Amino acid sequence: MNLLVSILCGFLYFLGTSRIGYGLSTATGSPLFYGLILGLVYGKLTEGLIIGATIQLIYIGIINTGGNMPADQSLAGIIAIPIALQTDLSTELAVGLAVPFGVLGVFLDQIRRISNSYWISQAEKHAENLNQRGIFNCAITYPTILLFFITFIPVFIITLVGADTVTFIMDAMPQGIIDGFSVAGGILPALGFAIILLIIGKRELMPYFFIGFFAVAYLGINTMAAAVFGTCVAAIVLFNSINQKKELS
Amino acid sequence: MNLLVSILCGFLYFLGTSRIGYGLSTATGSPLFYGLILGLVYGKLTEGLIIGATIQLIYIGIINTGGNMPADQSLAGIIAIPIALQTDLSTELAVGLAVPFGVLGVFLDQIRRISNSYWISQAEKHAENLNQRGIFNCAITYPTILLFFITFIPVFIITLVGADTVTFIMDAMPQGIIDGFSVAGGILPALGFAIILLIIGKRELMPYFFIGFFAVAYLGINTMAAAVFGTCVAAIVLFNSINQKKELS
Amino acid sequence: MNLLVSILCGFLYFLGTSRIGYGLSTATGSPLFYGLILGLVYGKLTEGLIIGATIQLIYIGIINTGGNMPADQSLAGIIAIPIALQTDLSTELAVGLAVPFGVLGVFLDQIRRISNSYWISQAEKHAENLNQRGIFNCAITYPTILLFFITFIPVFIITLVGADTVTFIMDAMPQGIIDGFSVAGGILPALGFAIILLIIGKRELMPYFFIGFFAVAYLGINTMAAAVFGTCVAAIVLFNSINQKKELS
Amino acid sequence: MTSKPADPIKEAEKRALSNKDLFKTFARWYSVVEVSNSYERLQALSFCFALSGSLRKLYKGDDEGYREALKRHIQFYNSEGTFGSMIHGVTLSMEEEKAKGNEITEEVVTGFKTGLMGPIAGIGDTLIWGTLKPIILALACSLALNGVFVGGLIPFLFPLAIVLIGFGMLKSGYLLGKESVMKLMQTGLINNIITSASILGLFMMGALSSTYIKISTPIQFSVMDSDPIVLQDILDQILAGILPLCAVFSIYFYFKYKGQNYNKLIIMLIVISLVTGFFGILSSS
């Protein structure tokens, strides 16, 4: 692949995992955003958006509770999208390519969090010395510099040499496997939703899940409509419970 | 009609009204089930299912409160379905044929329940003598043997000779009458629903009836969707009322 | 325009604003009704209904709280509809013609209500003299006679000479302006709805507004369906709150 | 259902005013409510006229009492005509007491009237004019737009409903009397009813807004030689009906924070429509 594109990818992955700005990485590191940028770069905006969104969906429900990242949507996206755009891979195969990297990225994050233990021990000393600047560096400068190496280099290398390898492999891929990846792309979003269910799914509120599910299945409403109706119902329940409390007291 | 088919019909009607297995006759005696079996026998599966379902719908809401059978779906089905399949009757005319037998079947059931009074008086004596076997026979063996004669014979005869008679009559039937039977098929299910309304239709819950009605009329949802949404709403109401009770106490 | 039609129009406007029969003027003075009558007169029933309904919609949500009329749907309708039917005006232009008269009509109503102050001072004297007949005349006869002049004459004149003027003007109207009036026709109904929101829109009930709005937008239900579902939900809420009160006491 | 209301009606037979008297009162009221409405005293004259016949009967032979009563009820009065009929009923029952010589001061009668006319106007305007009227008209419009001529007659259901409800109100007001009506107003029931009606009303306003506010944008543009991008399509994907929703809430907040100058706003809206229509920013859809 083009050297410049590889550099861009390395940088985008660094940006998307830098975590500067709480929740900002959710945007800057999203396959969706990568799909937009790389789609523009390759002059294939629509394809970029579609592949980006398809990969995004796999990770749509994932939460990093307690800081633990169950899968790395950014690595999945930043590897699969440019290679797919470059080699005109189908969306299904792009998913097949993305998923393993989504798993691998978790290890990179573990390296980051292990190494961060060192900086906090340093920061304690700076605190003792009332050295605000030192705390600042431990909190942001050093971890970020280290991160740059952990993130930029692997992505740069993989995207640089990956396209050829991938073309080679994909050409030999039987249709059955391609179908399998397409199933994986269809089934993996269930993971994130199941996790959220575990967190917020009180038994007595589960009917709302089913209403939402079948409102889409039978009435064909879209996501935004669901958000609107869901918000309205939630608001009614909230106001009701507040009112009731008032009446009781 | 073929002798074997008539024997089968007689037997199916006996089975469907034997009442061995509480609620089992709801399945074994359903026009739907008859439609399936007879459809297979005649090699007209689809027609059998459709006629069976159409007759079934007439009786879908009927309840035998206090053991009183308001109409006999089994007799209606077991007469109309084979004759219709044999003579290629339209579904509307099959309904027209079914309905009178649905009324007549009630008398057969009354014979059964009247005669059953005899067995219970016998059973009391067996109870006195601690004769479990005797009680068993009164509870099941004798009533069932008797039932066999009440049910098998009439159906066997009617189906044996019925087809020709029906063909003869139906050929002479003006279109206006056929239209009338078709209206009857469309209107009769209302009977069962009205009865259920009488039983469970508390005034303050009637809005749910209307929501269900118009959800189908305006949103076009099907029966299963209605069941799902209805269950969810009922569950929410149930959990709510339980919760409220908790908060009060 | 034809003299007879103009007389009819004058009379219809008088009738529609006479206010004899509380709420009756809502029907007799509605553009919808005018559209029906004038459509019949001109032999263009469908056109009359559509123009009438379109103008009606502009004023659908308007309430005369405290007797103050914010806009005069009757004058709007009785001027625009006959002229439009006579000169084959498009519905958009009919709206453009209607709206200014809807504003002007307010002044006529103000004259009426100012002059009515005189009659009440008269009526007080009759009360003193126990003169029921006198009260009657002050309450209905005199105001109605006066109203006849305020309403019949202007409408008679305008409709008599209006058509030609309008044809002249409208021929010279650029398409951009026509588009503008069409936008006005689409946006003006919002006025009435916003006013009703001001009156009944308690914050905690606003979710119902949004549910209604998006039920139409996403589920495509029509007005009647909305009325049915809304009534059911309102009834459930009512019965619930009554039940709850019972349980508490 | 039929047995319970029977009692008060029976009881009514012992009362001074017959069902026919009450109906006449209602008929007078219904006919003139708004005819003599003036800025000064609004529905005062109509109120007085409506009661005049029945009052005459109550104060039979007592001209002075009758005169006082007439003067009492030609004072300022304004409420919603349908639900407000209940006030007429209660007033008559109080006048009946008074005519019989029971101790009811003029203050009590007038106090009751003026105390209730406000709240009941609110209820009636919400239920009758803010909910029932637009629902009926909306149904009528949708039929008419489809060329069904019945649409032009449906609006007459509205005065019909008013007559039925209004007479019921007057009658029950008379039969229940002041105490019961006051009690009714104080239990939460009336609030529950208003809340439910507001739910229906708001739901309908939402539905009507969505159905009958018809604006969209015809704007299109192209990015990188792509097919023309239709802005309305994007808006629809984001939130269906976003423009009508904006319209109704813009007006709502304008009224809320800048005061309800209706005529000013209607002119502003027409100007905005002409400008945005002319320049192809908005269109009616």
Added chain:
Amino acid sequence: MTSKPADPIKEAEKRALSNKDLFKTFARWYSVVEVSNSYERLQALSFCFALSGSLRKLYKGDDEGYREALKRHIQFYNSEGTFGSMIHGVTLSMEEEKAKGNEITEEVVTGFKTGLMGPIAGIGDTLIWGTLKPIILALACSLALNGVFVGGLIPFLFPLAIVLIGFGMLKSGYLLGKESVMKLMQTGLINNIITSASILGLFMMGALSSTYIKISTPIQFSVMDSDPIVLQDILDQILAGILPLCAVFSIYFYFKYKGQNYNKLIIMLIVISLVTGFFGILSSS
């Protein structure tokens, strides 16, 4: 969810009847419930037969006690068979006490049975026969009408559900015993459950009415040389499903006010259908 019910089951091991005994009792009951149903005593014989085996075990060696018990339970009994199984369970637990020599009079046992059989029939008829059965059949019909043969087998889900629920009821009746069951019946819980089930039932009846009552009118007419006006189209614009709704409520009110003579009504309906069908007033749609 699995840990809590474990306790009473464990406890059951100290009880006279094993799980197997209970299952046998239920199997007998399930098999014969309606077979011997007579106008005179309805399910009496089935009740007696179902319990006979377990009673023998409880009154082992006490022939007199056994005889009394058999006679006690061949008396009038009628309830809904599925939920009613709970009564069997409680009865067995009371008989167990009695067999052990504890003071439980015959009146208590019979009183309990006859006291509960009515309410539980109501619950069961609502939940099992009025809600569950039509839902299952409706699903089956809609599959069959589309030619899916599974539709013909779906009705067997109904007896399956009855077996599962019924045995659960019998078991918990036996394990909980009279006091607990009475208490359960008295807390509002049972009412809440019935209310919820009625909500589901009514919702479904609405949906089924709308789906399966199929009438429309083929009437058409013309006004002023216009295109023919299709009456059904106008009805649909006014209120979708208005005719089926009228049908179900006409029958409902007929039953309510004229008594539930089913056969008379079915014949009337057929006559009406033939007439309206013949003259082209109604058609099936």
Added chain:
Amino acid sequence: MTSKPADPIKEAEKRALSNKDLFKTFARWYSVVEVSNSYERLQALSFCFALSGSLRKLYKGDDEGYREALKRHIQFYNSEGTFGSMIHGVTLSMEEEKAKGNEITEEVVTGFKTGLMGPIAGIGDTLIWGTLKPIILALACSLALNGVFVGGLIPFLFPLAIVLIGFGMLKSGYLLGKESVMKLMQTGLINNIITSASILGLFMMGALSSTYIKISTPIQFSVMDSDPIVLQDILDQILAGILPLCAVFSIYFYFKYKGQNYNKLIIMLIVISLVTGFFGILSSS
């Protein structure tokens, strides 16, 4: 609506930290929350760094106090960053007291922090990460899949919302102080809010599951020379979306009963997908 919050803000002017100080604290926090996250102490360093500036101001001239404070806040801390900002606010208000010399022991400050960080993490993870995030991303995806480029930018609404909510939280935490916040946590209100948010969240998860889990079965078979029967058609008639629903609940129960080993499951799922896809048992639809 505008008058009420005005008071505490006014009052804030008498407080040691200005609005600007608070904003700076939030900005620092917002920038670094997760950057230094370590397995050992998670957000400890970020918490300390975020407060360091404001603490300096509070302990102006009191180096020892400042040192103690810094060390106090470099201890283990983890919560959800947005709602958790309220803890920062309250902590600052307590430190302000402490700096002024009021009796607030170190234990109280730390106890408050560690006591609240858990519950607030739960709330925040539910509302912000479990509800808001997937909703925004889902909207973005559906736009992007339709080729609308704005879809790629919509995710930025998420950090925007975090900034707005988070700063509000920090500010109100500081202005309300410990007592008020504790009280707020104890009234049912917070529970009501969580319940409502969970309702929205669950509703959305249902909708998203139905929209974005895309599996179906391509299996077809024939019975008696009939047209091929498409299994998916039958499934759809039985229950729309039955396969996606099974998928999400299989995973749910796997997690629930076999522990949350995410990576193991993801690999299992891919293997299952490849096998079922290869043999034509499932397909993506």
